[in-house]
Amino acid sequence: MRIAIAGGHGKIARLLERQLADAGHQAVAIIRNADQTADIEAEGAEALVLDLEQTDADTLAAALNGVDAVVFAAGAGPGSGAKRKLTIDRDGAILLADAAERAGIRRYVLVSAIATDDFDSEAAQRVDSDSDDDVSQVYLRAKSEADAAVRERDLDWTIVRPGGLTDEPGTGLVTLAISTGRSSIPRADVAAIVATSLVEGVGIRQQFEAISGGDTVSDALATLRY
Numbered sequence: 581m582r583i584a585i586a587g588g589h590g591k592i593a594r595l596l597e598r599q600l601a602d603a604g605h606q607a608v609a610i611i612r613n614a615d616q617t618a619d620i621e622a623e624g625a626e627a628l629v630l631d632l633e634q635t636d637a638d639t640l641a642a643a644l645n646g647v648d649a650v651v652f653a654a655g656a657g658p659g660s661g662a663k664r665k666l667t668i669d670r671d672g673a674i675l676l677a678d679a680a681e682r683a684g685i686r687r688y689v690l691v692s693a694i695a696t697d698d699f700d701s702e703a704a705q706r707v708d709s710d711s712d713d714d715v716s717q718v719y720l721r722a723k724s725e726a727d728a729a730v731r732e733r734d735l736d737w738t739i740v741r742p743g744g745l746t747d748e749p750g751t752g753l754v755t756l757a758i759s760t761g762r763s764s765i766p767r768a769d770v771a772a773i774v775a776t777s778l779v780e781g782v783g784i785r786q787q788f789e790a791i792s793g794g795d796t797v798s799d800a801l802a803t804l805r806y
Contacts, residue, residue: 583778584608584647586632586676587654588625589616591747592691595771596651597625603779608647610654632672640675641682649687649778652676652726662707662718669719673726677733689774690730692741694762694789696723727787738777739787742770755793756800763791772797 583600585593588609597607601624609620612631620627630643632654644650652673656664673690680688699720706714730737743763750768773790777783782801793800 597623637678640679670722
């Protein structure tokens with residue numbers, strides 16, 4: 581498979597790129613900074629330099645020619661401010677869905693976040709606020725609205741909502757459910773969930789939270805019921 585990953589220099593994305601490469605697949609990392617190309621190639625992936633905030637769906641669709649599936653793993657990141665939570669975490673995910681439809685790519689995996697629908701609706705409108713609490717609520721709103729927009733598409737989507745992310749080594753053991761309760765999960769295991777979903781063709785049209793647990797990734801995905 582040839583799989584394009586938005587946010588291709590992020591921690592989950594780079595782990596995913598290596599996992600896909602080791603399994604014999606071709607990852608295409610969408611990055612906005614050409615200086616990151618060497619890092620991408622070190623993971624066995626191909627770099628596609630394109631800024632999601634400065635392009636449109638037709639341009640992105642053309643760049644996705646020959647791609648079998650797309651993954652949205654981008655994020656504005658810490659300290660980016662509330663407005664970029666919307667332009668990256670929400671609008672970027674929607675842009676990738678638009679481009680996938682135009683390019684005839686059905687498979688779409690979106691890396692979201694746990695409990696994104698539980699945002700404070702008033703605080704989530706304060707996009708000009710510098711308050712950490714307000715920015716956090718805008719972030720949850722952005723993820724929730726992105727998830728909803730993707731669910732509405734006639735795509736073979738999977739929405740993964742991981743708990744608190746850690747840089748611990750992956751265990752390969754997870755709990756996946758509509759609601760898991762709050763806990764943590766290594767980024768490597770989130771990458772494994774995405775890779776397994778893509779390669780094994782499971783978790784399609786499923787939205788679920790993901791934390792560390794006792795089931796193998798394959799078993800957890802195979803037994804999901806939304």
